Amino acid sequence: MAVTSTMRRRYRGGGPSRTPAPLLLVAVVCAAAAAVPLVYLVIVIAGSPSAAGDAIWRARTVELLVRSLGLALAVATTSSVIAVVLAWLTVRTDLPGRRLWALLTVLPFVVPSYIGAYLFVSALGPGGVLVQVDWIYGFGGAWLVLTLFTYPLVLLPVRAAMRRQDPSLEEAARGMGAGPVTSFLTVTLPQLTPAIGAGALLAALYTLSDFGAVSILRFDSFTRVIYQSYRASFDRTGAAALAGLLVVVMLLLYLWEARVRSTRSSARSAPGTARPLAPVPLGRWKLPALAFCTAIVTIALVVPVITLVVWSQRAVAGAPDWSAITGAMGNSLLTAGLAASAAVLVALPVALLSARHPGRATQTVEAISSSGYVLPGIIIALALVFVGTRAAPWAYQTLLIVVFAMVVHFLPLALGAMRTALLQVPRSLEEAGRSCGRGPLSVWATITAPLAMGGTLAGGALVFLTAVKELPTVILLAPTGFQTLATEIWQQTNASVFEAGAVPALVLLLVSAPPLFFLVGRD
Amino acid sequence: MIRLPRLLATALLAFALILSTSACGEDDTSTSSSGATGAAGAAEDVGELTVYSGRAQELVKPLLDKFTADTGVKLNVRYGDTAELAATIREEGENSPADVFFGQDAGALGALQKAGLLGDLPPATLDKVDARYRSTAKQWVGTSARARVIAYDKREINEDEVPPSVLDLTDPKYKGKVGWAPTNASFQAFVTAMRKINGEDVAEQWLKDMKANGTKAYEKNGLVRDAIAAGEVQFGLINHYYVLEAAAKEGADYPVGVGFAKAGDPGSLVNVAGAGILKSSDKQDGAVQLVDYLLGDESQRFFAEKTFEYPLVGSLPSPEGVPPLADLAQPGLDLSDLDDLEGTLKLIEQTGVL
Numbered sequence: 066m067a068v069t070s071t072m073r074r075r076y077r078g079g080g081p082s083r084t085p086a087p088l089l090l091v092a093v094v095c096a097a098a099a100a101v102p103l104v105y106l107v108i109v110i111a112g113s114p115s116a117a118g119d120a121i122w123r124a125r126t127v128e129l130l131v132r133s134l135g136l137a138l139a140v141a142t143t144s145s146v147i148a149v150v151l152a153w154l155t156v157r158t159d160l161p162g163r164r165l166w167a168l169l170t171v172l173p174f175v176v177p178s179y180i181g182a183y184l185f186v187s188a189l190g191p192g193g194v195l196v197q198v199d200w201i202y203g204f205g206g207a208w209l210v211l212t213l214f215t216y217p218l219v220l221l222p223v224r225a226a227m228r229r230q231d232p233s234l235e236e237a238a239r240g241m242g243a244g245p246v247t248s249f250l251t252v253t254l255p256q257l258t259p260a261i262g263a264g265a266l267l268a269a270l271y272t273l274s275d276f277g278a279v280s281i282l283r284f285d286s287f288t289r290v291i292y293q294s295y296r297a298s299f300d301r302t303g304a305a306a307l308a309g310l311l312v313v314v315m316l317l318l319y320l321w322e323a324r325v326r327s328t329r330s331s332a333r334s335a336p337g338t339a340r341p342l343a344p345v346p347l348g349r350w351k352l353p354a355l356a357f358c359t360a361i362v363t364i365a366l367v368v369p370v371i372t373l374v375v376w377s378q379r380a381v382a383g384a385p386d387w388s389a390i391t392g393a394m395g396n397s398l399l400t401a402g403l404a405a406s407a408a409v410l411v412a413l414p415v416a417l418l419s420a421r422h423p424g425r426a427t428q429t430v431e432a433i434s435s436s437g438y439v440l441p442g443i444i445i446a447l448a449l450v451f452v453g454t455r456a457a458p459w460a461y462q463t464l465l466i467v468v469f470a471m472v473v474h475f476l477p478l479a480l481g482a483m484r485t486a487l488l489q490v491p492r493s494l495e496e497a498g499r500s501c502g503r504g505p506l507s508v509w510a511t512i513t514a515p516l517a518m519g520g521t522l523a524g525g526a527l528v529f530l531t532a533v534k535e536l537p538t539v540i541l542l543a544p545t546g547f548q549t550l551a552t553e554i555w556q557q558t559n560a561s562v563f564e565a566g567a568v569p570a571l572v573l574l575l576v577s578a579p580p581l582f583f584l585v586g587r588d
Numbered sequence: 589m590i591r592l593p594r595l596l597a598t599a600l601l602a603f604a605l606i607l608s609t610s611a612c613g614e615d616d617t618s619t620s621s622s623g624a625t626g627a628a629g630a631a632e633d634v635g636e637l638t639v640y641s642g643r644a645q646e647l648v649k650p651l652l653d654k655f656t657a658d659t660g661v662k663l664n665v666r667y668g669d670t671a672e673l674a675a676t677i678r679e680e681g682e683n684s685p686a687d688v689f690f691g692q693d694a695g696a697l698g699a700l701q702k703a704g705l706l707g708d709l710p711p712a713t714l715d716k717v718d719a720r721y722r723s724t725a726k727q728w729v730g731t732s733a734r735a736r737v738i739a740y741d742k743r744e745i746n747e748d749e750v751p752p753s754v755l756d757l758t759d760p761k762y763k764g765k766v767g768w769a770p771t772n773a774s775f776q777a778f779v780t781a782m783r784k785i786n787g788e789d790v791a792e793q794w795l796k797d798m799k800a801n802g803t804k805a806y807e808k809n810g811l812v813r814d815a816i817a818a819g820e821v822q823f824g825l826i827n828h829y830y831v832l833e834a835a836a837k838e839g840a841d842y843p844v845g846v847g848f849a850k851a852g853d854p855g856s857l858v859n860v861a862g863a864g865i866l867k868s869s870d871k872q873d874g875a876v877q878l879v880d881y882l883l884g885d886e887s888q889r890f891f892a893e894k895t896f897e898y899p900l901v902g903s904l905p906s907p908e909g910v911p912p913l914a915d916l917a918q919p920g921l922d923l924s925d926l927d928d929l930e931g932t933l934k935l936i937e938q939t940g941v942l
Contacts, residue, residue: 125937280771280807289771293933296671296773299699300930301678443672447679454683462685541676545638545664556645556667 084422089430092414096433099411099473102440103312103433105448109305120294120303121310133273133287134314136207141219141269143212145261147361148219153249154354156227159344161351166358167224168585173365174217175577177534177551179277180570181214182206183563184369186281207284211272213365218271218478218527219264221584222485225523226260227253229489245345258325259488263481266322270315270439270477287311288441295443308444315439319432370574376567385568390553394572397533397549400464404471405479405529409521411472412479419480420487435477442537445474449542462544470538475531479524486520487513526584530577550576636662637874638685640677642670642692643861651890655881661874670696671773677866678703687869688878690731690861693773695780695929697728697864707867710876716883716901720923721860730860730923731882732891733898735916736778738847738855739824739831741816750847754825754855755786758797766803767812767821770941774809774827774859780932781918782854784925788935795939805941816844825855828910832896835909848911856916860900860923 110117120126154160155167173181189201200206230253238248279286287307294304347354377385415434418427437445449470453461460466490513498508536551543549548556550573554566641648645667652663666673670692677684677700689706691697700706706727714722714729721730738750738757751757757766769775783791804821806812812824813831828846835842849855863882865875881887888899896907906912 123937283805283807293771295675296669296771299671299674299678299696300933301675443675447675450676451679454680458683461683537672540668541672545666559644559646559669 084418084424084426088414088418088422089426092418092427092430095411095415096430098469099434099437099476101452101473102445102448103436105451106305106309106312106444108451109302110309113302116300116302117306117309120300120306125290126307126310129285129287129290130310130314132204132285136204136211136279136284136286137269137272137318139204139208140211140215140272141265143208144216144219144268145265147212147216148223148264149254149257149261150357151216151220151361152223152227153253154358156224157249157253157345158347158354159351160347160354160358164585166362168582169362169366170358171217171220171581171585172362172574172578173214173369175530175534175574175581176214176365176369177277177536177554177570177573178211178214178275179281180373180554180563180566181365181369182210182278182281184372185210187563188368188372202283204284206282207279207286210278210282211268211275213361214278215268215271218267219261221523221527222260222264222482223257224585225482225520226257226485226489229519230256260485262322262325263485266318267438267477267481269318270435273311273314273439274441276441276443291441292443301447304444308440311439311441312436315436316432319435320428323428323431370571373567373571373574376564377571379564379567389548390550390569390572393548393550393553393569394576396547397551397573398576400467400471400539400543400549401529401533401535403464403468404475404532405525407468408472408476408479408528409483409525412476412483412524413521415476416480416483416487419484431480434480437473438475438477440474442474442535443541445470446538446541449473449538453542462542464544464547467539467542470542471528471532471535474535474538475528478527478531479521482520482524482527483517486517486523489520490516523584526580529580533577534573636664637687637871637878638664638666639688639690639878640666640668640673640686641690642668642673642696643690647895648690650894651882651887654886654890655878659877659881661877663878674700677705681705682868684866684868686866687871687875688863688865690863690882691728692861693777694728694730694860694862694923694926695773695777697723697862698926699929700864701725701727705867706864707869707872709865709879713876713880713883716880718900720918721858721900722862722923723864724922728862728864729879729883730862730900731879731887732895733858733860733900733913734774734827734829735848735898735910735913736774736855736857736859737826737828737831737910738849739813739816739826740845740847741819741822741843742845743819743843744822745845747845747847750823752850753853754782754849755790755794755853757803757823757825758794758801760801762801762823764802764804765822766798766801767806767815767824768798768803769806769809769812769826770936771805771807772809775825776929776932776936777859777926778825778854778857779936780926780928781857781921783928783932783935784921785852785854785918792935792939795935795941799939799941813844817842829896829907832907832909836896846910848916851915851917854918857918857921858898858913858916859926861897 151166151170155163155170160166185206186201189198189206234256235248235252238252239245243251273286274288275286276288276292279289280292287310291304291307291311294300294307412434415430419431449466453466457466460469494512494516495508498512499505503511534551536555539547539549539552540555550569553569554573557565557569639652641652645665649665652665655661656663666686668676673689674691674696677686677689680686684705689697689700697706701723708726709729714726717729721733722728738754740747740750779791779795782794804815806815809826809830812821812826813834815821816824817834831844831846834844863879865872865879869875883901885902888901888904891897892899892904892907898906898913
């Protein structure tokens with residue numbers, strides 16, 4: 066087999082390995098699927114380049130770009146800080162109830178951003194039930210809300226990395242007299258950089274693509290203008306041009322993050338079985354630590370849930386239609402489950418390539434595979450409308466195209482987690498397996514895959530949790546009449562007020578909890 | 589403790605994969621049936637129509653169900669945002685599975701007409717509706733009408749204190765007291781009307797002055813109304829039915845009232861929800877049947893009573909609490925001109941309102 070010979074050459078030769086052609090080929094095919102929206106953007110922009118140019122050179126484009134990037138960086142930064150503190154508290158310390166905190170602090174991720182934003186407006190906005198603050202509309206509000214609902218994107222990979230970290234390094238530092246803080250800052254944190262970078266990049270890209278929160282919090286972002294192009298002027302060229310610009314921005318962010326990542330290596334030097342590190346006693350810091358966790362969970366989870374419960378009691382639209390909600394729940398689970406499985410499969414070759422064979426070609430494949438996450442859902446959906454009706458009419462408005470769209474949209478979520486996991490599998494173990502005479506596939510199946518399983522599942526779970534609340538691609542691409550919880554919320558809130566969507570929103574939170582529980586309780 | 593969850597995870601993944609293959613199997617069957625309807629040109633069989641509805645399911649589903657019950661014609665209805673569904677039809681082009689587009693505003697219908705995707709409606713259908721409320725190019729027809737109003741807080745403002753023109757709202761005494769929804773299609777249609785009635789310069793100045801006067805922007809008309817009810821603002825520029833439907837639900841002491849700017853003012857613009865038939869549809873007869881049904885007595889009564897809109901056919905009364913349609917005449921305005929949203933969007937962007 067070609068794989069075998071290529072890989073054998075690699076292992077015998079030592080030194081920087083050549084990329085096996087079959088793996089590259091499979092990865093390129095996967096990336097090609099992810100490139101469908103890009104092809105669509107090129108077709109539309111090429112269709113009337115002057116209109117596209119006009120849209121970009123409008124004076125406000127630069128301003129919007131700066132504002133959106135500013136928000137993305139701010140959200141990524143605060144998310145990272147919150148995530149690192151929470152991860153450290155729940156993995157490394159003797160925080161009381163840390164398993165429970167580990168679960169609760171990840172849960173805000175399942176709150177759809179527009180629901181979260183609306184909850185905050187009704188709590189803190191003018192006439193708000195808690196207090197009234199001016200900054201809720203605009204940058205401040207968008208920063209707060211997006212941070213609270215995206216920090217789990219950083220928390221999950223950082224927690225995973227922290228658990229897999231080699232304890233001996235920190236023990237050595239402690240043994241030489243460094244305090245817990247010093248050893249954390251000088252030993253632990255640098256090792257976490259790849260995980261933080263990957264998570265922060267996702268948080269930043271999500272912020273750039275989000276429409277729900279920024280529209281309700283009245284923050285003029287790039288994505289909001291893209292939606293406007295469709296809604297107000299039916300202008301697809303302008304929208305495509307702006308989306309193209311968003312992809313360019315994403316590529317720059319991506320390259321920046323990749324540079325940070327490439328300078329670090331995070332594989333354990335010790336054998337693959339995790340040895341638990343003695344937890345750091347918090348001592349007098351126990352109360353502040355608990356207060357911090359409580360504050361985050363209260364703001365990002367308890368308040369939203371209570372508000373939703375209160376709203377559902379108000380029953381704006383009469384008694385909820387439980388049969389519709391149950392059906393929608395089944396459809397949500399089905400689409401999200403399929404999207405998660407498919408995304409993991411598609412991400413696998415790209416992640417392998419990325420973790421084992423870095424280089425120019427790899428970086429290109431990876432960048433293209435990641436582009437879907439920065440694009441607003443409406444662009445992904447319309448791209449697949451355009452391509453689907455022409456290239457695959459048999460799949461148009463079926464579950465197949467919905468799942469395809471979700472894979473394109475959320476692939477980076479799986480990719481990031483899987484790449485991190487693969488990077489943490491020590492090469493020496495694989496090489497030891499090879500030197501015992503095992504073939505590369507056998508090594509992969511018995512050594513690499515089991516060790517990378519955790520990260521793979523984490524990636525799949527992230528896709529699941531994102532796909533379960535996904536709206537635009539389902540509305541435009543699903544079979545006619547196919548309702549998910551997200552479309553149910555949309556139908557209700559579209560016809561009347563946000564309160565009417567409370568019941569399906571609560572169900573959405575409930576069905577998202579088990580995969581999260583599984584994800585966090587795994588270890 | 590470590591083994592079991594992993595095993596579980598593997599089982600779950602395998603389960604998902606099995607599901608995926610079986611689901612693909614399902615897809616195949618559903619596709620072949622929809623493919624069959626798509627290519628039913630061979631024999632005109634009006635057994636099934638596909639409708640893209642920008643009007644909310646909660647509002648119009650009962651009516652569309654009634655159509656199926658009355659005629660035996662099954663409807664596949666895709667509900668979504670009016671503009672996004674129009675954009676979808678644009679991307680689908682000739683391959684669109686839709687037969688009828690049922691939209692929330694004239695602008696989206698006008699855009700599809702301009703893109704050459706709608707076909708001509710028969711004169712008998714068009715003539716049911718006053719010429720003001722249908723396309724001059726004969727490709728779409730209004731099915732119900734909605735008026736722009738100056739909604740106000742009844743606790744703070746008397747009805748006779750509602751200004752006679754939206755142009756008055758730039759007065760400093762309204763500073764910070766007005767809410768609007770600049771991203772909303774009906775707001776933008778209203779600005780387009782102002783450009784046509786009062787001229788570009790007046791519209792531009794008005795937008796600038798309104799912004800400078802601290803007018804608060806909301807994402808939806810309904811949120812503007814709720815902001816009035818919550819005492820956040822005292823006036824709101826929205827459509828009439830948002831207030832009527834809330835008042836019907838909340839009872840007589842609902843604090844928001846509808847005020848009308850004087851006839852001819854863009855602040856009392858009458859716009860329509862309407863329908864058009866796709867040129868690419870091979871079920872023209874069935875599609876016409878549906879559009880005619882929407883213009884029929886029963887549907888018109890439904891719009892008046894259930895969605896609190898103005899009926900456009902026959903002599904049905906207007907909903908309670910609003911002046912008759914004839915009193916809101918816009919002498920200087922052709923509804924078809926409202927499709928010039930591009931200019932409006934530019935204006936709204938230039939003035940920094942969006």
